[in-house]
Amino acid sequence: MPSDRTARWGALPPAGPQRTLAAAQLAAAVGDGAYYTCSALYFTRVVGMSPTALGLGLTLAWALGSLAGVPLGHLADQRGPRRTSMALALGTAAVVAAFLVIRSSPLFLLAVCLYATAQSGLTAARQALVAALVPPAQRTALLAHIQSTLNGGLAVGAAIGGIALSVGTRAAYLAAFAVTALGFLIGALVLRRLPEAPPATGPSDAGPRLAVLRDRRYAAVTAVNAVLLLRMPLLSLIIPLWIAARAPGIGWLGSALFVLNTLAVLAFQVRAARGITGLEPAARAVRSAGLLLLGSCAVFGLSALDVPVWAVGALLVAASVLQVAGEMRQSAGSWQIAFDLAPPGRIGQYQGFFGTGVAVARTLGPLLLTALLLEGGLAGWLVLGGVFLAAGYAMGPVARWAARDRGHAVSPPAPPVVAGAAPGA
Template sequence: MSFSTGVRRLIGATLVNTLGNGVYAAVGALYLTRVAGLSVAQVGAGLTVAALAGLVTSTPLGVVADRLGPNRAYAGFLLLNAVTMALLTQIHSFVPFVLLAAVTSMAGSGQRGATGALVAGLAPAADRVRTRAIMRVATNIGMGVGLALAGVVLAVDRREFYVLALLVNAATYLVTAAVIRYGLPAVPPVPRASGPSALTALRDRTFLGFVALDGVLSMHAALAQIGIPLWVATATDAPRWVVSVLLVLNSVAVILLQLRVTRGTDTLSGAARAGRRAGLLLAITCGVLAVTDATSGPVTIALLVVAALVHVVGEMLQSAGGWGVSFELSPAGAQGQYQGAYAMSRQLGDLTGPVLLTSVAVAWGWPGWLLTGAVFLTAGLLIPAVVNQRATVAMQLQT
């Protein structure tokens, strides 16, 4: 498929921005504890507060994207993140860190809603999901390069290099903001009088039902980053380097296959089926991990690789299905607020996933994995019913 110049530039801007994010992802926690002087508990508490702030403001900031236009709103949120990242180099106590982290999280939430609205405005309806897929591939590439570059900072392990890494991330926000604001065709704002009322998405119960179910499936991120690594390290005899292999396998698979997996998810029915299949595959992943509770040696390693492969296909299906449903169910003039509401699904997964996976799956062993798998399966099976209900209501309103 061929992309318009605007979409290609958006993809390039995503690559630049996520390169900086990758650098920060690798060094951020160490900077906060080793340089800023915060304790691990303070960092965890601050990030939890920040996540909640981002969650509750996600939809209202999506309304801002509709009213200002996604280009202006997205660029503004990026500039705000550039400022907060630069200010982070001056943080040395808990309360300022919490405030700064909360503003950073809210700006990130605003970006997600504006990004969805921008894609909806720049790409034809049939190409929106594929555009998001290419952007996700660019994200994985950018993050991978950023993580590799951060290795230099971690190897030197000096304060000035950590500070430089944060400033590099701030600079990528500035570059991305310039491209979004001045390098892309302008998607016009929706005047208050001509668009749906503010926060219509939060009164759309069936859409919020989909968001909640998709949030359950979004726990796949915590499964890959927290659940599987902890399980490998604490409950299996597999060497710990296997964790790195599994994470690399995940990134490579997304880069190579995400676009292919999106085929058929540009329709509402296809997107709903993708959500159902994602729930099934994530449940199978948990089932395979449960088996490793009783295996050893090469068999365990082979099963972990199988689990990782099944997991990443489920992850890609969840992403594609979520994009398809969110675009198709967003009414004209409310792409920003509906995309902001949809973004809450990932935030819900990030908040609940670590708790479920650590306190149930990893702590209980194979019964915990089977219970976790049942949660994924149930969410996946319910998505088509909720989506179909929402589509039926929309058709009735149109007639």
């Protein structure tokens, strides 16, 4: 019989609700991969939107989505996270399916806003579902599995989207969107296999309905995490621009580094999350992430020096390895902290609020980092690394301050898991 450690940290999550949650994420991630690969070029080349209009529309969409995360998370707490997750997955599928018939730019922008709103709410509802079905000390292990699964699904979806891009016709783009809608539809159907998680009772019944909006300590933790999430635009935006400006002969390396990041998370995220079962181990993980991200920024910055092209490439690869190591540690630590500090009856709304850090990083990151790094060179990279280091070291004290007077703040030890049995049964 597998040991508890094997059950929690093996290649697959334990059979039962945990594996079902991972399977639902896989289906949705395949759809997301196809959508993210094709959407920008479809809107500009086929629909006829200008890049500026598209950029403003996406910024507006994700800003609205981040605002919707808290009330939709609260809805999951009140109506049940399984039911809410299914509804939002079906809503996402319907919105993407609308791309098959919509022809005007205003309607596309409306659809994109609805897509971002449903996605933000779905993330919060899924986290509430994890909290309802999985013992506290096993949640980070499961989320590591889900993150690994997500990257694998994104890779498959991106490959499908790549085929659509190579064909380049309206029909090919629409076929990719059909895959996206089908992925979310399948994800909703998979969620039906889960037991019904009852609506929250207890702490959520007293006090203000959206209590997280008055929780300054949790807001501080979210703000520190948002600073660390500024790593997100690096590989997708900054590094391709950096290579184009300093070593255009190896422009292909930007895509290769993105693939490297995806495969590393797929292979090592579960291992990177080992031992993170409470607030203190999570704070240590985030602190180590700050150190790794500092090292990554320093090595990225060295590529600005007058060195041969092969040396630039080697430095960029080394920096990307350090970055993905920091990313995995930061992700695992932040998951645990976000759950440990959320009141049991308000997991959905608290997770929705914590998820706004992603929207902040996606919205402000490109503006801040292009000015700091592309113009600042090595000095700019060192400043960013210092910011990451400071945030990594600040997370522990801020999280402990937020945990003060919260009886639920530290996760209990993990109960033994019997292979093949539903966790928490």
